[in-house]
Amino acid sequence: MKKNIFILMLCNVLWLSCNSQTNINEKYNLMPWPNDIIENTSKFIINSGITISINGEDEGRVYKAAVNFLRRLSNRSGVFIDKGFPITNEKGNIIISFETVSSLSINDDESYALNINNNTITIKAKTDVGALRGLETLLQLTANDDAKYYFPGVTINDSPRFVWRGLMIDVSRHFQPIDVLKRNLRAMASVKMNVFHWHLTDDQGFRVESKVYPKLHQLASDGLYYTQIQIKEIVNYASDLGIRVVPEFDVPGHASAFLTAYPELSSKEDYNYTIERYSGVFDPTLNPTKEITYKFLDNLFTEMASLFPDAYFHIGGDENEGKHWDENKDIQAFMTANNLKTNHELQTYFNIRLEKILKKLNKNLMGWDEIMTPNMPKSAVIHAWRGENEGLIKGGSLISAAKAGYKTVLSNGFYIDRMQSLEYHYSVEPIGNIKLTEKEHANILGGEATMWSELVTPLTIDSRIWPRTAAIAERFWSKKEVNNLENMKLRLNDVSYKLEELGITHIRNRDVILRSITNNQDISTLIDLSKICEPLKIYERNKNGVEYKTFSPFSLFADACVADAEDAVIFNKEVKAYLENSNNESLEVVKKSLKKWSNIHNSFQEIKINSKIKDLESFSENISIASEILLMGLETKKKISLNNQTNLTLAINVLKEPCMDVELAIIESLEKLSQFLLQV
Amino acid sequence: MKKNIFILMLCNVLWLSCNSQTNINEKYNLMPWPNDIIENTSKFIINSGITISINGEDEGRVYKAAVNFLRRLSNRSGVFIDKGFPITNEKGNIIISFETVSSLSINDDESYALNINNNTITIKAKTDVGALRGLETLLQLTANDDAKYYFPGVTINDSPRFVWRGLMIDVSRHFQPIDVLKRNLRAMASVKMNVFHWHLTDDQGFRVESKVYPKLHQLASDGLYYTQIQIKEIVNYASDLGIRVVPEFDVPGHASAFLTAYPELSSKEDYNYTIERYSGVFDPTLNPTKEITYKFLDNLFTEMASLFPDAYFHIGGDENEGKHWDENKDIQAFMTANNLKTNHELQTYFNIRLEKILKKLNKNLMGWDEIMTPNMPKSAVIHAWRGENEGLIKGGSLISAAKAGYKTVLSNGFYIDRMQSLEYHYSVEPIGNIKLTEKEHANILGGEATMWSELVTPLTIDSRIWPRTAAIAERFWSKKEVNNLENMKLRLNDVSYKLEELGITHIRNRDVILRSITNNQDISTLIDLSKICEPLKIYERNKNGVEYKTFSPFSLFADACVADAEDAVIFNKEVKAYLENSNNESLEVVKKSLKKWSNIHNSFQEIKINSKIKDLESFSENISIASEILLMGLETKKKISLNNQTNLTLAINVLKEPCMDVELAIIESLEKLSQFLLQV
Structure with a gap:
């Protein structure tokens, strides 16, 4: 009898838990969906008496996040909050605790535990960045009835599936001013993304001030570049949001801008190097057989490495067809002399030399998946971008890289500039059912959505990034099993318009364009x-x-x-x-x-x-x-x-x-x- | 007979001219309305072959304006323009000529002549800034039929009525980030405004990095301040648009932020100075009887003067009720010893000392109209803000100042933060029918719309500035006789939505707020x-x-x-x-x-x-x-x-x-x- 009751109870619990899990998905507009959520019957009412206190040796990250939290909460709820800043002398009714300040490495702990009851909310995390992630979750829980706003009683334990959850923005094809980057960084943080990959150079422009080689920004940017101080401003802004910044200097191809400024580094003499105005894959390529090329990149990377504290440094390396290499007798002779049989081998030679330069600077080389050749050191990170459209299997280079012992990041399937559907991107499962050893599995760092900017300007870029990238962010953070498209869409509806409070223009700018088109x-x-x-x-x-x-x-x-x-x-x-x-x-x-x-x-x-x-x-x-x-x-x-x-x-x-x-x-x-x- | 024909012809010409003047007002959405416009029957078709060339020793201002002109024209017309930058080797079909580069002083010539015919457009100006004004007029003339965009044939000769056409933005009550300022500077230039008055300090915050007195931005800004490099960035950005930047450091009242950082400068000891969170007029006031106050302001103004090349420096000086002066025995003793009978006389003493500091820095002191006291040197510029609401006659202090021999600028009637109607502001005629000598007349430099920011944030500030400020800009630029409200409204409808292409958010952000209010x-x-x-x-x-x-x-x-x-x-x-x-x-x-x-x-x-x-x-x-x-x-x-x-x-x-x-x-x-x- 007792046993039967126990079984009955167990069934009940299981059924309830299962049922409530289904309900929960539809009740809370959380994105990315957390690891574990349990409901209770409390309600924490949002009124003027809300206060925040911070427990931990904060270096500013949590304080700033808490202030922003209060502003957003106040504007969202319409509540006039008395204490507009975290309080220090007493306990707040929202208590944030953490143990250490993150140095923003891929090994950092971003987990957090959030607990809401009637009178108190606690966010506990190992690191300050974990606390930030918890604050965003709390804000997403804001709910209301016809009379008041409140936070529903829940306990959440959460941590990310992948350590690398990125968005790449190409600022070369179309320059994106500081405020575009800042608002997108805010939006990234709101869906717990943690890597901003900054594609800073390409055929269409070199976008950073260089004091060592000033012709780069002077001659190859149309005046549209970031000063070094602005670079630091963005790096700090991202750091405040718990976001790492990985810069990309794309070499040896995509080099029209480099060669407009310094044609002596080119693979073809007497060629008229100019900033490219069209889109596509172009011939201008650095000359990998000249020592001045390495001297130049050593100096440049040394300068640039000092601006970007992150341990990773992206050298591009994609889409080099080597046409100018084929046409250059000296390069051909060099290849023969060094027993380099193909352009790919020559590029590997180039990459390996860059890897040494970067190692000296304490940077890990990262590159698009073309860099993955037999001789490439295993310290390189492979950015898997090619897939079915490029004649490979979907996401294939990610798995090959992981198996070959490289750390790797997936972008194939996350090319948001291709204007494919939410459904398409959300369904891209990085690993799928492929069997990997634990070590191979750990090699897969995560993924990045890529916003190439051939067809976007500051007016439209947000509507190409959002809201789809929020769903991609969930793919990178949440468990593999969180993959119900219709449920995700419901939650995304809410998350999407709330991005407007961060300044994201994806909704509002449609009408701006239509007013312009119709002459109002x-x-x-x-x-x-x-x-x-x-x-x-x-x-x-x-x-x-x-x-x-x-x-x-x-x-x-x-x-x-x-x-x-x-x-x-x-x-x-x-x-x-x-x-x-x-x-x-x-x-x-x-x-x-x-x-x-x-x-x-x-x-x-x-x-x-x-x-x-x-x-x-x-x-x-x-x-x-x-x-x-x-x-x-x-x-x-x-x-x-x-x-x-x-x-x-x-x-x-x-x-x-x-x-x-x-x-x-x-x-x-x-x-x-x-x-x-x-x-x- | 001949005589009769002549009279008949004359009548005809007069009638035509008068009639066409009426028509012209309704045909072209120009704002501010130009001095003189004559139509011809040409049409300059906007197609991919449009090119611009620049005649003059340009230092970058015209080049940048021309590039922006091409981008805006292309986006507005949908035309894919072949040459995206001014051409240098041959004549463009738009030819911009000017004689000298403006140093942005109030004596600069901003006149221009614009001529449009079927194949060529010329803009001729004395200065590069005049050329910029002409380019904006040209862009406002963009017209279309169902098949194409074109510029209608006109000849325009234009120059401003007043040399000072300003917009003040208060960044103390609510901090306004760089991008808010930049877009508003662009909008100002589009309606030919030429002074950005930057209200940088008030009770609610000190908004500039000071290296001499770092506690100012560290303790009195909540972290919301401009770095000195950002100040320079804005000054340069404004200069590129032909806009002068006049900084304001409001003293001796409105000083809560100053005194939060440096309470030793205060008029009341043992007072808890903190950044003010409310709006209004508050008691904290600098102590004008202490030498350290002048040493401090000398050092601070010396530092700040180097950031702002303009010849004018605004010291505020408004709304000081002197309550803390009354309560301070030392100050009372000082007044007796120096034969200063009223607080106003004490403030004059203070102002005169500041005037000397600023003279040493080659700056003209400017202040709100309270500074106009009998002993105030005539080199001071009086900023007339008080009027009927403050117990004076409408615009009264402007005329008194001009008659008393002061240069003066009008803001009474242009307080756009008061949310009064377009009609109200447009009807404010600075001089009216008051008889002034030529010299008195010349003392009236112009006016400024004032955007106090107690009730605005970056989300809403544009909708409080625009479109009303475009009508005020017309009041400052166009002849007194241009005052037909209904006609202005028609033109403003067009000008208003086109501000969107400069990034102004006055239209789009309404729906953002309403989506937020309704939870989408x-x-x-x-x-x-x-x-x-x-x-x-x-x-x-x-x-x-x-x-x-x-x-x-x-x-x-x-x-x-x-x-x-x-x-x-x-x-x-x-x-x-x-x-x-x-x-x-x-x-x-x-x-x-x-x-x-x-x-x-x-x-x-x-x-x-x-x-x-x-x-x-x-x-x-x-x-x-x-x-x-x-x-x-x-x-x-x-x-x-x-x-x-x-x-x-x-x-x-x-x-x-x-x-x-x-x-x-x-x-x-x-x-x-x-x-x-x-x-x-």
């Missing part, structure tokens, strides 16, 4: 259009007639559109549900959407046309035609007339083609509905 | 409400129960609202037109608006309430009640029933009271309609 006419129709259009993906945007330069306009309709077009995502889901399950509720949503779009051209015609929206005219017309015919078909449930079949086909054919650098994100659903109705 | 629900109802509500004016916001601190929330409903509430301005105008002239078109607009508002409470109730919007509930309810009753009355043209009269009166009485720090900007119109209908 009513933008509601273009908003509706933008919610079903997505910018062309995977660099297609550069292929359709127009070739973008760095100074081309980036305030066009495509720049107002984003991946995961809001209305399209809903429509596509409901069309699927209707066609697969004859779901009636879905049918109603589908019909409502089609009704709205069948009117879109009418309202479009009320806009006074200009050359920036002219081409959208036929697009909107065909959207309305297709929507109207499909709506009629769904409503009458009768076969579409022959005439309308023709019109529908014509319209869909037009809509399959990109228009003004966007694609219609509902096109597949329209086609499916069309096929379905033809079979009625 | 549908904000359309709150947008509608915000278009008829205005934040409480003239510091009323601090009086209603809640007292704002520097760290209070400023993302409330009132912060989403602006002066000149969009729908209210239209409604009030149409109500007036209907009631005065029985205008039927106006009646239709009035009815349409009432109809919309009669539904506002229905849609408001669909929002899930929280404590940040709870109080708006009864506000929206009463708006709907009043609108519905008035609409019924206007539609039936019958007397309102007794019951409805009571309901209407009750509703209007509620709506007369401020709600959540806003006032209903249509309340007077609702009352007038109510009275009108009671008389039917």
Whole structure:
């Protein structure tokens, strides 16, 4: 009997725990989702009496984070908090404790324990950075009813899956001012990312002041570079947020900017080196056979290493096709003399020499996965970027690197500039079911989302980074098992608009662009259009007639559109549900959407046309035609007339083609509905 | 006969010129309106072949302005311009010529002549800064038809009425980061303003790094200050835009921050000096009888003067009530010994000593108008801020100062933080019909809009500065006769949204706040409400129960609202037109608006309430009640029933009271309609 009761109780506990786990996922808009969360029945009311005290030898990181926490909480809740700064003479009702100050290395402990009850909140961490992570979790828990804001009672124990959770920003193709970086660093910290990889040089510009080689910023940046003081400002700002900064100086390829300033380092003489204005892979390459190249890089890296305290230093190393090496007789002779059979071997020779320079500077060399060649020292970190699109297997170089004994970081699958969907990025599991030894496993440091900036300016970059990067951040922090797409989307909705309080412009700048495009006419129709259009993906945007330069306009309709077009995502889901399950509720949503779009051209015609929206005219017309015919078909449930079949086909054919650098994100659903109705 | 023809021709020319002048005002969205504009029939088409060349010994100002011009033109027109930078080897189709590089003094020539024809545009100026002013005018002329963008053929000769056209930003009450200042400097330049008055110290913070007295920024800024390098960065950025920077170090009052760092300079011993968190006028005051005070200010001003190349240095000097002076026996003894009868005389003694320090540093002392006392040297510049609200006549101190032989700058009437209307500020004519000698006239340098920051943060400051400051800029630049309010409003509509391309957030951040307030629900109802509500004016916001601190929330409903509430301005105008002239078109607009508002409470109730919007509930309810009753009355043209009269009166009485720090900007119109209908 006792035994039975025990089993019954156990079942109950298990069921409750399982059930509550499901509920919990939907109750709290936490992202990344924590390791362990247990609810209690408390509520900590947010009122003017809220106070914070700090237990630990803080060097400023926790104090600043606490002040920011209070500002954000006050603005979010509307509560006039009495004590705007942490208190020192007594205990706060939020007590933050930690043991040591982090030096921001990959070995740092970022774990924390958060406990909320009616009167007290505690955050306990091994390090100050762990305390910061806990504060962000607490802020994400802010909840409200109709009368007050509060923190719900929970106990959370949390720590990251991977130690390297990065965002790379390319500031060469399009320079990004300090304030763009700062707001993105704030946003990174809010989703517990801890590495800012700063892609500082490329064909389109060298973006750091060099006192040793001043022609670099003077001749190769169009005046758009960071002073050394600004570099330090960003490094300190990131450090305050518990974020490491890894600089990248991309060599030997992607070197047009280097060679614009110092052509004597080049692999081809009598070549007109200039700052590149287009996007792509270009020929200018450092000459790896000249000693002056190493002298130069030694001096430069020595200067730059002093600006970046982090232990890692990224030398790029990607996409060097070696065309100028092939054409240079001296280089060929050097290769023969040194028994270097391929350009790849020559580049390895180059990399190994850089590795020595960096070792002297106490830096670990990191490079894109092309650097992983047989002779490369195992101290190098392999940045795995190539995958299926580059003829390899998905995420393949990560696993090869880990097995070969290299530390490695994954970016394949996280190229957010390619404008692929949230679903795509969220589903990229770095390790998957591959069996690894413990040591191999430890070699996988984590991953980085990469924001290449060929097609973004300060106006649009946030909408290309966010909110998708928050989901990627969860992939890097949370357990592998946290992978329910629909649940993640619900939480992301909340996390996304809250990024606005950190200054992120991903939502607000859409309307700015649309006002500009229409010369400040009513933008509601273009908003509706933008919610079903997505910018062309995977660099297609550069292929359709127009070739973008760095100074081309980036305030066009495509720049107002984003991946995961809001209305399209809903429509596509409901069309699927209707066609697969004859779901009636879905049918109603589908019909409502089609009704709205069948009117879109009418309202479009009320806009006074200009050359920036002219081409959208036929697009909107065909959207309305297709929507109207499909709506009629769904409503009458009768076969579409022959005439309308023709019109529908014509319209869909037009809509399959990109228009003004966007694609219609509902096109597949329209086609499916069309096929379905033809079979009625 | 010949004579008659001549007269006829003359009449024709006069009529045409007069008529075309009227037309011109409505054809071009220029602001400030230029001195002289003549149309021709040309059109300069904006296409990829547009090029700029610069004629003159440019030191970078024109080059940078030209690059920015090309970027803005490209983004605005959508045109992919081939040459993204000024060309040097040949003539551009836009040719900019100037004679000398400005050193940014108040004697600089800012005039320019702009000529546009089919193939060529010329901008000719005496100085590089004049050329910048011409480029902004050219950009404002951008026009389009349905197929292309172009510049219309015009010849413009232009120069400013006043040499001092400023904007003051208070960074003490709320610190404003570098990027806020930069975007506002860009916006200032776009409407030809040329002085940035930087209010750097006040009770709430000392905002500059001092190496001589480091406790100033270390103890009295909460870590929110500009490094000296950042100060230089802003000064250079402003200089590139042809903007002078005048720093203000407010003494001897408004000194809480000074005295938090260096209490030994105070007028009251054993007083707990701390950074002030509230707004208002406070007691802490420097001690003008101690020599260490002058030693301190000498050292500090010497350090600060080196950061600010401008010839003017603002010492504040306002609102010193001298309470601590009265209480200090040593100070009283000093006054007796030196025959200083009043606190005002003591302050004059102080000011005169500062004037000597500044003269040594080659700086002209500038101060708020309290410094204008009989013994004040005539080299001082009087900043006229007091007026009717301070018991003086409107703009009175400006005229007194000019007559007394002081150079003077007007801010009375331009306190944009008071949230008064566009109409109010635009109607402030600095000189009016007052007769002045030529010399007195020349003493009036110009004016400054003042953005005190008690109630603004980086999120909202732009919406308090713009667009009203663009109209004030016109008041400072254009002839006195340019004063047609309705015409100005038309032009301002265009200028306002184009400020967005400079990064100004006055439009976009409204929705950010409303999303935050509603926790990301549908904000359309709150947008509608915000278009008829205005934040409480003239510091009323601090009086209603809640007292704002520097760290209070400023993302409330009132912060989403602006002066000149969009729908209210239209409604009030149409109500007036209907009631005065029985205008039927106006009646239709009035009815349409009432109809919309009669539904506002229905849609408001669909929002899930929280404590940040709870109080708006009864506000929206009463708006709907009043609108519905008035609409019924206007539609039936019958007397309102007794019951409805009571309901209407009750509703209007509620709506007369401020709600959540806003006032209903249509309340007077609702009352007038109510009275009108009671008389039917």
